[in-house]
Amino acid sequence: MKGFDVKNESNVPLRNIAEGLRDGTPIALGYFAVAFSLGIIAKKAGLTAPLGFFSSFFTRASAGEYGVYTLVAIHATYVELIAMCLVTNLRYMLMSAALSQKLAPATSWFHRLLMACCITDEIFGISVNHRGYTPPAYTYSAALISSLFWAGGCATGIVAGGMLPTSIVAALSVALYGMFLAIIVPPARDDRNVLYALIASFLLSGICAVAPIVSQWSSGTRTILLTILISSVVAWLRPIKKRESNGTE
Amino acid sequence: MEQNSPILYILLAILVTNLIRVLPMLLIKGPIRNTFLRSFLYYVPYVTLAVMTFPAIIETTLTPLAGVIALVVGLIAAWYGLGLFPVALICCIIVYLIDTLLPML
Structure with missing residues (x-):
């Protein structure tokens, strides 16, 4: 993973995309594992694999989706669903506010909105830790690859539910926490x-x-x-x- | 009440979840000057991720010991600057080995 020492200023879109894909890949792998177990719950709520893919790709919220699928399973009211989404995703408001401080002043509204929609715990984590202003291309490419794996993991979980041994599922689910540690610990050194x-x-x-x-x-x-x-x-x-x-x- | 379709639930969830993400970005124009607010936003990401990591990392593994060792080794690996992927991989391997080997002892 070494040897990617980037000296130039981050105004080269291709480099930003490459960096985004590089940092997004471990997140994507962790997402696949977590979304897989989420898919098992989504299946219980009556979601088909395409619907699970669609839902996960556009929601991208682990705890939030978990809450939503449990409510769908019991045919809860729409008011309950909205309340659940608000509570489980409230931290994204804080993250969006924090990320707004990391955008170059000239960033267009289109990019601001799309950047905000990309926010998940991990994509926010790497975006806010990007040195200097965060280039949208970096966040987009990391969000795209991780969202595809997130949605794919959910769909796979719906189809292949209980086929993987629990020891492998448990080991994969720790990947996410390993990533969290790699994000929060280095700044604590400085x-x-x-x-x-x-x-x-x-x-x-x-x-x-x-x-x-x-x-x-x-x-x-x-x-x-x-x-x-x-x-x-x-x-x-x-x-x-x-x-x-x-x-x- | 009519039979609620999963599709309507999901469209609603997508709408609400993304509105939450977009609203602060729309409302906050330019840099925040208030020192407390800037400090608060500076610490939020670290605190959130730390709170979500512990104790959840111990609760997801089959044996708590596997989670504890993965946490300690992950902390050390991250401290010495290994990237996202190596740290994640190390944690996975540790948990798999301990969870599969421990019952054999």
Whole structure:
């Protein structure tokens, strides 16, 4: 994976696309594994493979889709469905706000909207960590390849449900968390405040998973509340000093 | 109430989920000046991913031990700057080996 040392400024679309595909590939593989298990749930809700592909390609929300398929299975009301989408995907609002700060000022509305639609936890993670302004082509290519694998994984899960051994499914599902670690740990080396934020996140998240009452909440709800709480406290105690590599000012 | 079709549910889910993504991008014009808000948005991605990783990484594996070791090795590998794919691969291999070997002991 070394030897990709890119020295030039990121104004070359082809290079951005190549980088996007390079960084999007491990995400795509992780997505396939997670979407595969999601497909097993989608099948229970009565989705066909083409519908699962369509749904996953345009939604791209793990917890959100899980919630939606469980509601489809019990023929819930549309109001419940909307509420579920809001709660499980609320973090995308925060991510969209954060990503808006990483776009070059001259970026067109078309690109702003399309970039926003590309947001998933992982695509956001690599996009916001792109040095300088994030070129749309980088995000698009990473989002495209990962979305295809996400949708393909869901469709495959619907068709081939229980055919893979559980040991392989369990091993594949960890790929996603390995990727998360590779995204969040290197910045913690350079910025001690990020390190503190990560330690607090791990500790509080672990405590909340076993604590009374809180552990009864869905993991999506806990994720939202902990994110707002921890980020606010760290932002209050350790505000960033200067512009963080957001290009020119 | 009429028989709800899965297609209508899914179209609605697609619409709502993408509206959530698009709204902040539409409402926020130009750079945010407020220091607290900028700091908050700076920490959000790290905190979200950390919260989603732990303890979920321990809960998805067949044995918690496999998740714990994958987490520790993944943290070390990431600390020393291995990329997304190598770290993910290392975690997968560790979990597969421990989950399949441990029951044999």
